[in-house]
Amino acid sequence: MNTHEQIQGSRLPFFVYFALIFLTIATVLLAGLDTGNTVSIIIAMSVASIKAALVLTYFMHLNHEPMIFKLFLGVAFLTLLAIFILTFSDYSFRVLS
Amino acid sequence: MSHQNSHSEVAHHIDEVGTRLGFWLFLYTELFLFAALFLIYAVYRSTHIEDFKLAAESLNTTIGTLNTMILLTSSLTMVLSLESLKKSAVKAARWFLIATLALGTAFLIIKGFEWSAKFDHHIFLQTAKGIAAGHGSPLLTPGDEMLPVGQVLFFGLYFIMTGIHALHIIIGGIWMIIVYYWMSKGSINEENHGVLERCGLYWHLVDVIWIFLFPLYYLVA
Structure with a gap:
């Protein structure tokens, strides 16, 4: 059990790394496709979010941290979301001269 | 012997989890620093979408x-350095740290070439106000083409955001040199690896920020 975990532990960073490289190539290729402005930015940001999640979870070891670490991340993420939504709800309804 | 005893005593008094949690809090302040810039980018992109696409085309x-x-x-390599140190493979840990530093330096050198290409085209920090007055960057000569306001905003944000990001790479690099020195002195070891761990967390955060910068500047054309 212990040995199994150790092997897993030493291989895992490489799996995560190859996933990150694969996603980087994927996002470049997907950006080459002629999708609309909105669709392409949604695809690019989704892939970036998956990559960021991989780095946070495995490279920054959030998967091995106590619950409070994840709570902090959640609070930071929700705060960011609120700031973006509030700013855009303001900007979208402004009459720009 | 007595030195070793006092060392392990000190190690016992360090609250590693609490220190790490505090460091994560610091990382969130870094995240918000960049988030403000991402927000500015998002708003200006929504108001100058065509100019942003045209400007992004000139990035390679x-x-x-x-x-x-x-x-x-x-x-x-940063992850591997910490893993090696935890397994007491100090030599491997030091080599992986050197590799990380070298790759960070390579990133900066490439970034430098990219920036200097933009300097040559005189699109460094042209101001919208300057353009309204008929002249943009002080580097512009009368024959140079003026950029539309939307592109000026794009390049302004590009230089500010990649510039602050590069500054973080430099800080991370200096930190790695210090950690390397302590590692070779033996004060950072398998028992006391918190400093390398935090250096790694910082480095990964800089990576996460680049993960978002990359598509927003290079893939929107």
Whole structure:
């Protein structure tokens, strides 16, 4: 059990790394496709979010941290979301001269 | 012997989890620093979408992709350095740290070439106000083409955001040199690896920020 975990532990960073490289190539290729402005930015940001999640979870070891670490991340993420939504709800309804 | 005893005593008094949690709090302040810039980018992109696309076309996607790969690889070597140190493989840990530093330096050099190409085209920090008055960057000569306001905003944000990001790479690099020195002195070891761990967390955060910068500047054309 212990040995199994150790092997897993030493291989895992490489799996995560190859996933990150694969996603980087994927996002470049997907950006080459002629999708609309909105669709392409949604695809690019989704892939970036998956990559960021991989780095946070495995490279920054959030998967091995106590619950409070994840709570902090959640609070930071929700705060960011609120700031973006509030700013855009303001900007979208402004009459720009 | 007595030195070793006092050392382990000190190690016992360090609250590693609490220190790490505090460091994560610091990382969130870094995140918000960049988030403010991402917000500005998002608003201006929504109001100048065509100019942003045109301006992004002048950035080299191949170089951007290469730099992304370099930074991702440096994150891997950073993880491997910490893992090696935890397994008492200090020599391997030091080599992986050197590799991380080298990759970070390579990133900066490539970034430097990219920036200097933009300097040559005189699109460094042209101001919208200057353009309204008929002259943009002080580097512009009368024959140079003026950029539309939307593109000026794009390049202004590009230089500010990649510039602050590069500053973080430099800080991370200096930190690695210090950690390397302590590692070779033996004060950072398998028992006391918190400093390398936090250096790694910082480095990964810089990587995460680049993961978002890359598509917003290189893939929107």
